[in-house]
Amino acid sequence: MPVIVLADGAEPGGHLTIVPIMHISTDRDHSHHSIKGRVVHKGPLVPSASHDFILKATIEEEKCGPQETSSINVVLLGMLASDFSQAVNRGDAVTASGFTVGKSPTARKDRRHPFNLLLSGERAVIRVCPRPPGDLTTPQEAPKENLLPPAAVSSTPKYTYVKLGNLTPGVVVNVYGVVVFFKQPFKSRGSDLCSSLKITDQSEQKISCSIFCPKMESHPQIFQIGDIVRLHKVKTQPYKDSLTLVTTFGFNALTFSGMVGADMEPRSSSRVFHFGEEDRRMVTELRSWLAAQDLLAPDVSVALSAAQPKMYFDLTCQLLAKAPVDSTCTLLRVWDGTQCPHALLKVTVDSNIVEGPTSFSEEHEKLIANVLVYDNHVQSAQQLKPGDFLKIFNLRATPGSVKVPGLSSSQVEEVNHLCFHLHGGTAYGRGVRVLPGNSPDVQELRRTMDAFHESNEEKRSEVNDSAMWDVWNTPPESPVSxxxxxxxxxxxxxxxxxxxxxxxxxxxxxxxxxxxxxxxxxxxxxxxxxxLKLYCSKCDCMQDVPDDERVASVLADASAEPSGPAGSPPWSLSGQVRLAAHTIEVHLSAQLTSEGRSKELIFLSGCTLQDARHLAATYHNVVPVRRSGGGDLALLDLSAPFLFRGRRSFYGCKRCSEGAAVREVTVDRGEVIDEKVIAEAFGVQLMKFVxxxxxxxxxxxxxxxxxxxxxxxxxxxxxxxxxxxxxxxxxxxxxxxxxxxxxxxxxxxxxxxxxxxxxxxxxxxxxxxxxxxxxxxxxxxxxxxxxxxxxxxxxxxxxxxx
CATH class of the missing domain: 2.40.50.140 (Nucleic acid-binding proteins)
Structure with a gap:
């Protein structure tokens, strides 16, 4: 969700179609549109419990008829609001894209457009051209006290770029280059993710780059060989007989398509960045030079309709649903608007663990492919959300095998079926990335999907990302209208x-x-x-339900903590289970084993969120724990559930659960072990869903x-x-x-x-x-x-x- 600061005098355009403000309506699809105008009002940055920050602004069109509505209110949420507050001033020219349209509650009062624009999330983009100094056509807004320190964007930053053939050891530089090799980010030995790439330029010097950043979105968003990257704040280091580039403090990257004539919309690793005429010139020169070279490997992107057995290919698609198969494998259900000519494997998983719709119409099922993601890519798959547009690199079309996960003994074995595998490792750029909504690949994919819907005269809500994922967890169509x-x-x-x-x-x-x-x-x-909220009846506090990313982070941090010598409580049976690339320590309460699985209490140490949910589908009471400094079992931070039971998760109040600890749970014969019994035994104040x-x-x-x-x-x-x-x-x-x-x-x-x-x-x-x-x-x-x-x-x- 970037705010792109352009050079003085540059046109804040973009490759999307600019529509007049008067044509904005809830009846139209504006996913391919942007609006353009000047900021005539910028409100204060207001903290928000649900979105971090909210900011309201007004954009006015510069050229419109006397009877036309020329201004519209814009509401920005989250970090986009914060960035806008820092980087944009009244009078600046802007374009906005990736917005949704809603009814304006203040239209009668302010006599502006009856609808307003809402900008939030990764698809929202603001391109701003600062008002030229001395331009008094729009009065400068009086300085107000802001909630955040002002960003250093008032003066246009100047950067110097070094050709790859002129690099010297031990200096921090900014460079441009064409990608001739890349690996998707993977977990390094430390806490960062690591990605590697090799770039070249007109000097024909090929330089390797090692990128270390803790978050996936901070890495260069490279989708294919031939992309152009701009790297800021990288340091040159000797490596064997050549130089390599590594990230330093302040690193950021922009990525562009390397195709001649493609738009100049950058893919950014930072929310606020400078992009001026010098950058346009350098990208244009690299594109022209690349077009005359023989550097690029053949494009291996293939639609599902062209997939053949034993083929390795790149697939651009949309994620419809996903589910864990086991700890080393995740199922992705995807489509690209075309139908594979071969019979596809049907992978069966428990509908209770599926994220997204569990069933589709017969026509849609024919176009859906099952992709099995393995090993190190499982972690990346956990971050994906149904509705995301994906590019899967080095996907393999595998002929059928009874050893494919999910093909249980109760299923009819299929002959000559085809399944798609994303194997572990990062060779040949193997991995999966989320594509931005304004990507040319996504635009082409949307056209293919639209053609499918038009030809079948079906309602688009079942697979349309803007309608399908807005409420709840994509409930199925109601049997009664x-x-x-x-x-x-x-x-x-x-x-x-x-x-x-x-x-x-x-x-x-x-x-x-x-x-x-x-x-x-x-x-x-x-x-x-x-x-849905969590409510504590003891202290009357109410809080949002933590999302999966927050819960997964708590479990990951607990697994990475140093611990004392391992020891087992006297009241448990202990063992270890090897799952994926890590080992989970399991403790089973001894006194409960004779009563059957419904009464077993499982303690997991070193587990991921996926592990906990996978075991909770079989065992009714799963408690994630960590090793304390003395080697004893301890509860995790109560930002994560202290108990998993099937699809349900139970949380404790941090304020009222002082002294909470792992203790023996004793029950009378015939008494049911439930969340209340476990919470009371652990000293946890149970929070209630409201x-x-x-x-x-x-x-x-x-x-x-x-x-x-x-x-x-x-x-x-x-x-x-x-x-x-x-x-x-x-x-x-x-x-x-x-x-x-x-x-x-x-x-x-x-x-x-x-x-x-x-x-x-x-x-x-x-x-x-x-x-x-x-x-x-x-x-x-x-x-x-x-x-x-x-x-x-x-x-x-x-x-x-x-």
Whole structure:
């Protein structure tokens, strides 16, 4: 998600089509579009619990008709907001791409565009050309106190680049070069990831480069031999009879396509970077020189429709779903819009461990290929998300074998089937990388996929990355359409009070309960997986559920910690299991083994997140632990689950779990071991999954009421427990369908929102330590939503009318 600072006077263009602001709409697909204009307003950088930072700006088009809407509000989230705050000033010319479009809540007030743009994530890009000094066409914004120190981007940085043939030992340099060899990042002996490449330039000197960075995104994003790289802050070191380049403090890289005529959009390892006319000139010169050379190996990129047995090839595709097969292998289900001419292996895994949809339509299944990823690539596969566009390097098309993981004895053995393997190691550039949405390869892939959808006249939501992955964990299409369902609410309280209007309710003092009759105007969060929170009943704290990346990091850090001499607790049986390239230490509570697997308590030391979930699918109680300095078993940081049971994970409150430790769990014969028993034995204060939503209501007089929360009675309202919603797709679908019926999205056929009878409790709370900052909030209570089929006579009546 870069902010690209261009040289003074440069045009902040791009290879995407620039559309007029007046044409921005939720009815159009803007994935291939960008907007262009000047920043006429830049708000402050505001901290946010869910996105780190939020910033609101306004972009105005410079040339438009007198009746056209010329300005639009832009909302930036996360680090992109932080970078924008540092690098962009009022009056700068910008282009924005990779945005989503939503309805603007302030359109009536500010009289700007009825929609606004939301920019966040890896696909969002801001290209900025600073306003020339002395340009007073747009007043300079008055300096304000910022939440972060200003970035050093006010003056255009100047860089000197050294030709590869002029390098000398022991100096830090900046270089350009054409990639003639590369290896994808892999785990080094230390804490960093290492990638290696070899580059050349017009001097025809070939120089090896070793890149050491802790994060995958900090490495050069090289997708094929012939790419052009710009490396800043690399040091020359003698190696045998030549020189090599290694990274130093401040290293960053840009990567460009080496094709003549390709766009100049760089792939960056840094969120903020300088890119000026000198850079354009050097990239253009290298492209022209490369076109006249015979340096590049033949392109081995192949579509699934051209894959043949025993072939090694590169595949550009989209990830639909993934699942662990075992600790050394992960299954990726991918497609590229074409159909392989050979029968493909069907790999069977437990649907409970699949991330993404577990089934597709018959037409889609014909185009989906199973890719088995092995050994060191399993860690990279853990970071992939369904919907990502991938390039898989050195993939092998393997003829069928009964030894392929997932081909169990209960399956019918297939003859002459084909499976795709990404073997371990990094030879021949072997690996998998996520492609940015604006990559030319992705654009071509989208066109192929669009052609498939058009030819089959099917709805695109099943595989479209912008619609498929927005809510929950991609629930399957509902067996009952929303149009055939009605949802109403029912009061379950004993309050015999009349309903009041929203204007009357606002005049009441906080405290007490009230009945209202309203419609649901909007709700937050729109991405429903964010409604899940963790709540501690002891200290009343609430927090977001940690994502997989955070949990995997905690387990990885625990595995890397130095430990004392190993010892086993007297109450356990111990052993070691070799999984992938590491060893997991296993302790099994001795007294529970005679009661069957449902009562076994497994302690894992040195495990990954994938290992823990894999074993939890078989054993009901899996506890990840580490070795303390004295060699004893200790619980991990409570940012990670202290217990895995099947698909469910259980967390403890850090604040209330002081003194938590691994202890013997004793139960009476016949008593079930569950999360409460284990938490109590360990001294862990168990946190509970809860649902939290915020509603905006509107009554018959068009009065609105904000800050209406659904929390304590959310499970009662939806008829679904939060714990089920955290792990059960059917429960997620029920909540989603209820909300979409109560509040249909804009443009959903003009369906009217139903009238709701609600019981609201009012209370006062402060948003800060300021005693005068108290506000009134509202909470829905004693209310349940009921879902039922529409009456048949209504549909018959409509048929009579026609």
């Amino acid at each position: 929303r149009s055939s369902m009605e949802v109403s609410t029912e009061l379950r309280c004993d309050h015999h009070i009349r309903s009041v209007s929203l204007s009357e309710l606002k005049r009441h003092e906080p405290g007490g309960v009230h009945h209202v009759r309203t419609r649901l105007r909007s709700y937050e969060p729109r991405r429903l997986h964010r409604t 649902l939290l939503l915020k509603f905006r209501l509107q009554d018959a007089a068009d009065d609105t009421l904000d800050d209406v929360f659904l929390w304590r009675d959310a499970e009662f309202f939806f008829g679904v427990s939060a714990e089920d919603a955290a792990a059960n797709q059917q429960a997620q679908e029920q909540i989603q369908q209820t909300l979409e019926t109560l509040c249909p999205p804009e443009g959903a056929g003009g369906e009217e929102r139903p009238w709701l009878d609600l019981c609201l409790a009012t209370y006062s709370a402060r948003e800060s330590d300021d005693l005068e900052s108290a506000r009134t909030f509202y909470q829905i209570c004693h209310t349940s939503a009921r879902e039922h089929q529409k009456k048949k006579f209504w549909s018959i009546f409509k048929e009579w009318q026609f």
